[in-house]
Amino acid sequence: MKSSKKNDEEVLRKLKEIGEKVRSIRKQQYKNYEDFAKAFKINKVTISRLENGENTTLMTFIEVLSALNVTLEEFFAEFKP
DSSP states (O other): OOOOOHHHHHHHHHHHHHHHHHHHHHHHSSSSHHHHHHHTTHHHHHHHHHHTTTTHHHHHHHHHHHTTTTTTTHHHOOOOO
């Protein structure tokens, strides 16, 4: 199935929103992503990519939420489809 430019832009916008929310939660618990990465043995480049809205794996996203003690339900409670 071929994606349209409009759909691609929407996906990129949502990735940015997700990344911003991850960053906000992480900053409440850790001053910087390097300390967070070190504490949970998650590559700091991977965390940076996630927080910047770049494409990462779903597994990485779930691992980061788990390290932040945030469930998927809690994370997406404010998001609208």
